Amino acid sequence: MSRLDSFIRRMSAQRLLLNEAADLIxxxxxxxxxxxxxxxxxxxxxxxxxxxxxxxxxxxxxHSAIDVLPPPERMVMGDIRDTxxxxxxxxxxxxALVHNDLGSADAVGNxxxxxxxxxxxxxVARPDxxxxxxxxxPFSSSVSLPLPAxxxxxxxxxxxxxx
Amino acid sequence: MAERAxxxxxxxxxxxxxxxxxxxxxEDVAGKxxxxxxxxxxxxxxxxxxxxxxxxxxxxxxxxVFDRAVTAHPASIPDGDHMIIGDIRDTxxxxxxxxxxxxxxxxxxxxxxxxxxxxxKAHWLGPLIDERTAPGGYVATGIALDLNGFEALPRTGxxxxxxxxxxxxxx
Numbered sequence: 547m548s549r550l551d552s553f554i555r556r557m558s559a560q561r562l563l564l565n566e567a568a569d570l571i572x573x574x575x576x577x578x579x580x581x582x583x584x585x586x587x588x589x590x591x592x593x594x595x596x597x598x599x600x601x602x603x604x605x606x607x608x609h610s611a612i613d614v615l616p617p618p619e620r621m622v623m624g625d626i627r628d629t630x631x632x633x634x635x636x637x638x639x640x641x642a643l644v645h646n647d648l649g650s651a652d653a654v655g656n657x658x659x660x661x662x663x664x665x666x667x668x669x670v671a672r673p674d675x676x677x678x679x680x681x682x683x684p685f686s687s688s689v690s691l692p693l694p695a696x697x698x699x700x701x702x703x704x705x706x707x708x709x
Numbered sequence: 710m711a712e713r714a715x716x717x718x719x720x721x722x723x724x725x726x727x728x729x730x731x732x733x734x735x736e737d738v739a740g741k742x743x744x745x746x747x748x749x750x751x752x753x754x755x756x757x758x759x760x761x762x763x764x765x766x767x768x769x770x771x772x773x774v775f776d777r778a779v780t781a782h783p784a785s786i787p788d789g790d791h792m793i794i795g796d797i798r799d800t801x802x803x804x805x806x807x808x809x810x811x812x813x814x815x816x817x818x819x820x821x822x823x824x825x826x827x828x829x830k831a832h833w834l835g836p837l838i839d840e841r842t843a844p845g846g847y848v849a850t851g852i853a854l855d856l857n858g859f860e861a862l863p864r865t866g867x868x869x870x871x872x873x874x875x876x877x878x879x880x
Contacts, residue, residue, distance in 0.1 A: 551762065553758050585720075594716050
């Protein structure tokens with residue numbers, strides 16, 4: 547399988563899990579957080595899925611298309627390692643859904659990111675929040691949720707916090 | 710669920726359609742160029758995913774990649790002879806001595822997302838692509854091109870949504 551094949555499957559899995567998460571958080575109040583706005587594709591998908599929720603994006607620089615940028619109060623600029631643990635006043639409420647795609651293609655880099663990211667997410671997410679992430683995160687207490695049949699286990703992750 | 714049913718197409722939807730259209734166009738063309746001599750030109754290495762796919766589906770074909778800089782994943786970087794570094798507007802015009810033959814397939818994913826910038830790019834890119842394409846050769850592109858002597862081939866639903874085009878030069 548080429549890296550193009552693998553990429554198409556990963557992006558399709560991301561979309562399937564975000565759509566699934568939209569059903570899962572139906573009854574949970576709270577904003578949606580996108581970690582790493584990148585070029586804004588996933589943020590735009592979240593904005594389309596959640597027209598009635600506040601969707602916040604975090605990144606240390608902006609290079610997304612100008613027509614998908616969040617309003618300034620919902621674009622948190624800075625190193626996510628620093629900003630996320632202190633973001634609760636800005637979010638206004640604990641997040642119902644967090645999407646993380648900060649990963650690189652390198653498993654060692656992802657493990658290093660995961661070590662600081664998991665507690666930072668716990669600091670701003672509901673204790674029963676849904677997490678969609680491109681690599682495993684070592685939360686203090688969480689369960690993996692069943693994946694849609696089209697998503698191969700390990701390609702993308704759907705988690706509920708149980709804190 | 711009612712809300713989901715009427716959800717607008719997102720950038721993510723368009724992007725997945727685009728990558729899928731690109732993959733299908735390239736695989737379709739790979740089966741059709743067996744009788745056409747000439748290399749493959751990949752305009753824009755980017756992350757290297759499409760280059761990786763091209764060398765998988767066309768293992769016997771020489772592939773030249775053009776980009777301003779190498780920013781690809783280490784697993785998919787061409788060797789030095791086949792990586793042409795510089796502004797494509799300049800290098801494509803002067804690549805003849807290096808690439809030699811006209812190409813059986815040119816793939817171009819240089820779109821900027823801004824329609825005016827894409828028009829400007831298509832204006833200088835079209836003649837250069839024409840010059841480098843072998844008779845009967847194919848051009849798969851993320852920018853619509855106005856190419857004399859080329860036929861625009863039918864597009865899938867993914868290509869329509871993802872804005873991808875396929876052209877064939879008259880044999």
